[in-house]
Amino acid sequence: MSSALLAMSRHLEVRDVLKTIVASARELLDAEYAALGVPDDHGGFAQFVVDGVSDEQWRAIGPLPRQHGILAAMLQEAKAERLADVRKDPRFEGWPAAHPELADFLGLPVRDGDEVIGALFLANKRRPAGEHSPGREPRGGCGFTEEDEELLSILAQHAAIALTNARLYERSRELTIAEERSRLAHELHDAVSQKLFSLRLTAQAAARLVDRDPARAKGELRRVAALAAEAADELRAAVVELRPAALDEDGLVATLRTQVQVLDRAHTARVTFTADGVRALPSAQEEAMLRVAQEALHNALRHSGARRVDVTLERRGGKAVLRVADDGRGFDPRSVRRAGRHLGLVSMRDRANGVGGRLTVESAPGKGTTIEMEVPGG
């Protein structure tokens, strides 16, 4: 038994675990045939593993069994069946022509709590020569003993564990895919939608200039092309999970300074940057800081109508603190949380939490907005 259990733990594929269980059951309990069926929701079996039947025989038998007869009873009633001759049971409904003749039968439900997730069964206990010939009703009732039933129940429990693990694994894989999708959505929002916004503004500027000042319009159109190329790069980076190249080359402080200068030139609002005493941070934190700063700046310039936006990066009590403050119209942060389509604030909070930091949003209508992100270290 213990070597059977060890063999199971070596397999990762649930089907291999079930095969090992079925083969071990047949060998340990000295039966001619063993099988395990996992029902599906349509009256059939999602999995059906057998041992003691050759491939040729298996093909000759034909399609997988449906849930009927004794199998259905085991799945519905969830109790053990020990029968001297399965063919004489009132629930027996026959089998295909090529099906082997089964006589004595031992079957157990495979359970996860109250739910029956399969049936494990054996047929035709082998007996010492002369005492029994296969397919005929054994002398003195069922060849499988109570002890056999106990042994089989241990294997049934292991089958339950294997099947439950497989389901959990499937569920966690689905969750991982959902997380990945939301990461990508945030990444695209942060990186690409801002570039596209700038691109739109530049294209509008070019359209206004084209009659009046074709030379400048040409310049703006060149910027449109450059921004489109950058957006394409960002898109590629988001998909393969790269961080902004500038961070690796220049670090957070220099990257932020450059971006603020560009925004200051592009918008009527005055945009400033001050850094005070912050050393280099781990790269994940720098990236999170940069993304939060970009979104906060973007929001300030797009929504607030501010005359000033001040970005500061400083060290405070063993922590690095980023602040983006504007003197614009402000808003009520609580009312935004309920609106579905805005990703910026949610994404900033996720990014801060993701690197062990914290985000605070201070704003009220008419009061301007201050976004602060704090991370340990620096």
Ligand SMILES: Nc1ncnc2c1ncn2[C@@H]1O[C@H](COP(=O)(O)OP(=O)(O)OP(=O)(O)O)[C@@H](O)[C@H]1O
């Ligand atoms: N600095 C700010 N000043 C005034 N209002 C703001 C500011 N930042 C955010 N808001 C308000 O909060 C809302 C939500 O912001 P959020 O960044 O989550 O979404 P969004 O900017 O509307 O869309 P996106 O998903 O493209 O970021 C904005 O629509 C705006 O009304």
Ligand SMILES: [Mg+2]
């Ligand atoms: Mg936003």
